[in-house]
Amino acid sequence: MEEIRIENLTKSFDGFIAVNDVSLTIKSGELFSFLGPSGCGKTTLLRMIAGFEIPLSGKILLGKQDITQHPPYKRQVNTIFQNYSLFPHMTVYDNVAFALRIKKLPNTEIDSRVREMLQLVKMEDQSDKYPNTISGGQKQRVAIARALINRPQVLLLDEPLAALDLKLRQHMLIELMNIHDAVGITFIYVTHDQSEAMSISDRVAVMNHGSIIQSGPPDDIYERPASIFSAYFIGETNLVPCEVVSLEEDYVELKCDAGVGESFLIDSTFHFRPEIGQKLTLSLRPEKIAVSRTKPRTQDDINVVKGIIEDILYLGTHTQYIVKVGSLKFRVFSQHKRVYFDDKALDWEEPVWLFWHDTDSWLIDEDTPVGLEYSDVNVFERPFQMSRSVKRQHKSE
Amino acid sequence: MNNSIQSYKASVLEQRSINNKNLQSWLLSAPSLFWLTLFFSIPYFIVVIYSLLVPGIYEVKFQFSLQAFREVLSGVYFKPFFLSFRLALFTTVICILLGYPVAYLIARSSEKWKNFLLVLIIIPFWTNFIIRIFSWRIFLSSGGVLNDVLLKLGLINSPLEIIRTDLAVIIVMVYVYLPYMILPLYSVIEKIDFTLLDAAMDLGANERKAFFKVTLPLTSEGLFAGSILVFIPALGAYIIPQLMGNQNSLYIGQVITYKIKNIPRNWPMASALSIVMLILIAAILLTAYSLYIRKVSRKRYEIRQNI
Numbered sequence: 001m002e003e004i005r006i007e008n009l010t011k012s013f014d015g016f017i018a019v020n021d022v023s024l025t026i027k028s029g030e031l032f033s034f035l036g037p038s039g040c041g042k043t044t045l046l047r048m049i050a051g052f053e054i055p056l057s058g059k060i061l062l063g064k065q066d067i068t069q070h071p072p073y074k075r076q077v078n079t080i081f082q083n084y085s086l087f088p089h090m091t092v093y094d095n096v097a098f099a100l101r102i103k104k105l106p107n108t109e110i111d112s113r114v115r116e117m118l119q120l121v122k123m124e125d126q127s128d129k130y131p132n133t134i135s136g137g138q139k140q141r142v143a144i145a146r147a148l149i150n151r152p153q154v155l156l157l158d159e160p161l162a163a164l165d166l167k168l169r170q171h172m173l174i175e176l177m178n179i180h181d182a183v184g185i186t187f188i189y190v191t192h193d194q195s196e197a198m199s200i201s202d203r204v205a206v207m208n209h210g211s212i213i214q215s216g217p218p219d220d221i222y223e224r225p226a227s228i229f230s231a232y233f234i235g236e237t238n239l240v241p242c243e244v245v246s247l248e249e250d251y252v253e254l255k256c257d258a259g260v261g262e263s264f265l266i267d268s269t270f271h272f273r274p275e276i277g278q279k280l281t282l283s284l285r286p287e288k289i290a291v292s293r294t295k296p297r298t299q300d301d302i303n304v305v306k307g308i309i310e311d312i313l314y315l316g317t318h319t320q321y322i323v324k325v326g327s328l329k330f331r332v333f334s335q336h337k338r339v340y341f342d343d344k345a346l347d348w349e350e351p352v353w354l355f356w357h358d359t360d361s362w363l364i365d366e367d368t369p370v371g372l373e374y375s376d377v378n379v380f381e382r383p384f385q386m387s388r389s390v391k392r393q394h395k396s397e
Numbered sequence: 398m399n400n401s402i403q404s405y406k407a408s409v410l411e412q413r414s415i416n417n418k419n420l421q422s423w424l425l426s427a428p429s430l431f432w433l434t435l436f437f438s439i440p441y442f443i444v445v446i447y448s449l450l451v452p453g454i455y456e457v458k459f460q461f462s463l464q465a466f467r468e469v470l471s472g473v474y475f476k477p478f479f480l481s482f483r484l485a486l487f488t489t490v491i492c493i494l495l496g497y498p499v500a501y502l503i504a505r506s507s508e509k510w511k512n513f514l515l516v517l518i519i520i521p522f523w524t525n526f527i528i529r530i531f532s533w534r535i536f537l538s539s540g541g542v543l544n545d546v547l548l549k550l551g552l553i554n555s556p557l558e559i560i561r562t563d564l565a566v567i568i569v570m571v572y573v574y575l576p577y578m579i580l581p582l583y584s585v586i587e588k589i590d591f592t593l594l595d596a597a598m599d600l601g602a603n604e605r606k607a608f609f610k611v612t613l614p615l616t617s618e619g620l621f622a623g624s625i626l627v628f629i630p631a632l633g634a635y636i637i638p639q640l641m642g643n644q645n646s647l648y649i650g651q652v653i654t655y656k657i658k659n660i661p662r663n664w665p666m667a668s669a670l671s672i673v674m675l676i677l678i679a680a681i682l683l684t685a686y687s688l689y690i691r692k693v694s695r696k697r698y699e700i701r702q703n704i
Contacts (some may be wrong), residue, residue, distance in 0.1 A: 052595055085596040089614045098610070099600040150601060325613040 002063030002153055003028045004049070004186065009058035010319065011044055018044040019055070020210035026188060026203075028153075031180050033189040033197040036207035037233070042190045045207075046156050050079045078147040079156040083163060084139045086131035090117070092142050093127040093389065099150040117145040120182065130213040137168045144179060154186045159197060173200055193232050206230045219380060222285075228366050231283040238289075238330050240282040241367070244274045251358060254282065256328075272365050279367040287333040288360040291321055293346060296355050305330075309346055321346065323354055330354060408504060439614040448668035465669035474652060474670065478677075480648040483640070484563075485631035488570040492578040492627050493620065495571065500582035500619075505591075515583070518576050526573070530640050531567050535558060565641040566648075572633055577630075578623040585619030586612075621689055629678060 004026040011019040019041040026032045031166045034042035047053045051072035060068045067075050078099075086095050096117055100110045118124040121141035131139060140160065147155055160176070162254060177200055181186050191197050197204050198218040205215035206229070214226045225231035228239060242254040252274055274280060290296075297303060307325035321332040330355060346352060415635075426633075449466055461603050503514045521529065534570040536542050539556035547553045561632035589612065597607035613620075635650030642648070649670065 050599060052598075069529075071603070072595070073601045073603050077599075079596070079599045081592055081596060083590075083592070083594045085590065087593060087596070087611060098597070102606060102610075133488045146600065309461075 002065075002152060004188075005059075005061040006049075007059040007061070009045070009048060009060065010056045011041075011048060012056055017210050019048070021058070022210070022212055023058075024205065024212060024215060026154075026186060026312075028186055029184055031177070031189065031192060031200060031202045032185045032202040033204045034207055035191060035194060035197040035204050035234070038125055040190055040207040041210040042192075042207050043158060046158055046188065046190045049154070050077055050156050051075050066328070068296060076150075076153040077156060078150055078154075080140075080143045080147050080160045080316065082159045084131075084143040084341060085233065086139055086142055086146070091128050091130055092123060092134070094110055094148055095131065095142055096127075096145045098146065103150075104213055113149060114145075114173075117149045120148070120179065121145045136164050137172060141175075144176075148179075148183060152185065154188060155183075157187060157189045160189075161191075161193075163217040169196070176200060199236070203233075206233060208233075224362055225283055225364065228281055228283075228364055231281075231362070231364060236285040236331060238328075240284060240328065241281050242280055244276050244278045244280065247274065247276060252363070254280070254363075256282070272363075274363070274365070281364045281366050282354065283362045283364055284368065285360070286320070286331040287318075287353050289330065289332045289356045291323065291332050291346065292332055292353050292355070293350060295353050301358045302355050303358055303361070304353055307352060307354055309348055309350045309352055312348065321352075323352060325354065338352055444668045444671055447664050448672055450665050452661065452663045452665050456662075457664045462665070465663075465665040466673075468666065469673050470622050474649070477647050477652045478651040480563075480646055481632050481634070484566060484570065484634065484648060485628050487567050487576055488631045489578075489624050489628045491567070491571045493624065496575055496578035496582055496623065497620075500579045501587050503579075503583050504586040504589075518579055520574070527636070527640075529573070530569055530637060533565075533572065534640065537565055537568070560641065561643040563642065563646060566634075566638050569637050569641050570634060573637065574627040574631060577626040581621040581622040581626065582616060585616045589615050617689070621685070625682065625685075627662050629682070632678060633674065 006022060006024050009019055010017070011023045022041075022045060034045060035044050037071055044053060048055050051067070051070055051074075057067060058068070059066055067077075087098065090098070093114060097110050097114045100113060105113075115124060118127055123138060123141050123145065126134060126138060131142065134142070140242065143160070156217075157176075161172055164172060173196060176187075188202065189197065201218055203216060204218050204221055206213045206221060208229050220228055222234055225234065225237075231237045232239065240256055242256040244252055245255045246253040282339045291353075296302065298304070301313050305325050307323040307330065309321055310324045310329065311322040313320040313322075318333045319336050321334060323330045323332055448455060449461055449463065451462045451464065454577055475568055498516075503511055503518075534541075537559045538544070539560070541560065543559070544553075544556040548556065559568075560609045573621060593611050594607050594614070597611045598604070602610060633650050634648060637650040638646075639654075653667045653670050653674075656663045656670070
C-alpha cells in the first residue's frame with residue numbers, strides 16, 4: 001500500500017485558477033476528505049488524482065511512482081462519481097465485472113470476484129437488474145463495488161452521498177466507514193457537507209479559492225481553527241473582533257469593542273504569540289456558551305458578558321438563542337437542561353448573562369474582515385423565518 | 398345486499414368507461430386509418446391484382462396468370478436485385494462511417510455551434526433534389542471541377558471517368574442519404590452522459606475500448622434507425638442510378654420503370670417485381686428488428702417488471 005504525495009499542484013481553466021499550488025501527503029489507508037464550498041477546487045483536485053485532468057504544473061506521486069501524466073486507465077486509482085455513472089446498458093453484475101472484463105481475466109475468476117464484491121455491498125440478490133430499476137442507495141452500492149473490484153490503491157469519492165436523502169445519507173456514511181475498514185485502502189473523499197466530512201474522516205483539508213486553508217483531524221479543525229474561514233465554514237461560530245490589552249504568562253486579555261462605546265474584557269488561551277494592541281478575532285462556538293438570567297459566581301477562568309435575548313429558536317435537540325451584547329449578536333446553543341440554571345424558560349427581550357470557560361474560545365491571528373463582521377456571521381437565512389412563527393406562538397400563550 | 402348492488406354499479410360504470418375509451422381510440426385513429434386505406438392498402442391491392450394478370454400492349458388483359466412471378470423467380474432478374482442490395486449495403490456502411498464522427502462532433506459541440514452545424518446538415522434539403530444530382534454530374538464529369546483540379550495539380554494525366562460508373566452512383570447516394578444517418582445518430586449521441594466515458598476510462602478502458610463498450614452500445618438505437626432510413630430507400634433507388642449510372646448495370650428500380658415505360662408495357666411484370674421487393678424488404682426488416690430487439694427488449698421488459 002502506497003501513500004499519495006501531491007507537490008505544488010496547480011490547474012487553471014481559461015485563466016481561472018482552480019487549484020493553486022497545493023501540496024500535501026495522504027497516508028496509506030487513510031480516509032481523507034477535501035471539504036470546501038462549491039468552486040473551491042476540490043473536485044478539480046480529485047479529477048487530477050483520477051487522471052481526468054492534467055495539471056498545469058506540479059506532481060502527483062503514488063508511492064514512488066510519478067503518475068501526473070498517466071491516463072486514467074493506467075492508474076491504480078478508481079472513482080465513485082457524483083451521480084454514480086453506472087452503465088445503463090449493463091446489469092448490476094456486468095457493471096461490476098466491467099473492469100475485470102477489460103483486463104480479460106478468466107471467467108471463473110471474474111465471477112468469484114464479482115460475487116465477493118456484491119456480497120460486500122449487500123447487492124448479491126440484485127445482480128441481474130439494470131441500474132435504472134434500482135434505488136439511489138442501491139446504485140451507490142453498485143458504484144462502490146464497481147470501483148473496488150479492481151483492487152485500487154486509492155478510492156476517490158466525489159460527493160458520493162449528495163444525491164441521497166438525509167436518512168439514507170447517514171446510513172450510507174456508516175456503511176462507507178465499514179467498507180473502508182474492510183478493504184483497508186486509502187479513501188479520498190470530496191464533499192461540501194462539513195458534517196459528512198467530520199464524521200467520516202481521519203483527516204480533513206479545508207479548501208477555499210483553490211488552496212488548502214487548513215488540514216488535520218476533524219476535532220482539531222473544529223476546536224482549533226487556524227483561520228476565520230475554517231472557523232466559519234466548519235460548524236457554526238461567533239466571530240468576535242477584539243484587541244489585545246495585556247499579555248500574561250498563560251493567558252491573554254482582550255478588549256472587545258462592541259461598537260457603541262461599550263467594551264468588555266475576555267480571556268483566552270492562544271496558540272501563537274500576539275502583541276499588545278494587535279487586532280484579532282475570537283472564535284466562540286455557540287454550544288460552549290452558557291446562558292442564564294442570574295449572574296454566575298465570578299471566577300478567574302470564566303468570561304461573563306451581559307446581553308438581551310433577541311430571538312429564540314426551539315430546535316428539538318437544543319434551543320438557539322440570539323443574544324444582543326452591545327452591538328454584537330451572539331448565537332448560543334443551549335441543551336434542554338434548564339433546570340440547572342433556571343426553573344422558568346427564558347423569554348424574548350429578557351436580560352441574560354452569557355459565560356464560558358476561557359479555554360473554550362479560540363484566538364485567530366486575523367483581523368475580522370469587514371464583510372464578515374456581525375451581520376454576515378450573526379444573521380441566518382433559514383432559521384429566521386422559523387423564529388418569527390415561534391415568537392408569535394410564544395407570545396399568544 | 399347493499400354491497401353487491403354497489404359492486405354491480407361499479408362494474409357497470411367501469412364497463413361504460415371502457416366502452417368510452419374504445420370509442421375514443423377508434424375516433425382518434427380514424428383519420429390515419431382512412432389515410433392508410435385510401436393511399437396504401439387500396440393501391441397495393443391494385444398492384445397485387447395487376448401482378449396476377451396477362452400483359453397487353455398498353456394495358457393489361459383481365460386474365461389470371463402466374464407468368465410474371467414465374468419469370469421473377471426463374472432468376473432472370475438476379476443481377477438488378479444483387480446490384481440494388483449491394484448499393485444499399487455500401488451506401489449504409491459508408492453513411493455510418495462518415496455520419497458517426499460528424500454526429501458525434503455536433504453532439505459534443507457547444508450549444509451555439511450545435512444549432513449552426515445542424516442547420517448546415519439540413520440546408521441541402523432546401524434545394525431541388527434533381528438539381529443537386531445534376532450539379533454532381535457537372536462536378537464529377539470529365540471536364541468538371543474535380544478533374545480540372547486534379548489535372549492542374551498534376552495528380553492525374555487524363556481525366557478520370559467517374560460519371561456513369563457504379564462509383565458515381567454510390568458517391569451521390571451517400572451524399573443524398575447522409576443526413577438521414579446523421580440526424581438519428583445525433584439525437585442519441587446527444588443524450589449520452591459523457592461522464593460514463595470517464596467511468597469507463599477510470600475502470601481501465603482506453604479510448605477505443607470505452608467507445609466500443611459504452612458509446613457504441615448506447616447509440617445502437619440511433620444506428621439502427623439511421624441504417625433503416627438509409628438502407629430501405631437506397632434499395633429502391635431509381636433516379637440516382639438513372640442519372641449517374643450506366644445502362645450496363647441496371648438497378649431494380651430502373652428495371653421496374655422500364656417495364657412500364659417501354660412499349661409494349663408489362664404492368665404484371667413491374668407489379669410482380671415490386672411485390673417481391675416488398676417481401677424482401679419486409680423480411681430484412683423483421684430479421685434485423687428481431688435480432689436487435691431481442692437484446693434490447695429483455696432489458697425493457699425487466700425495467701417494466703421492476704417499476
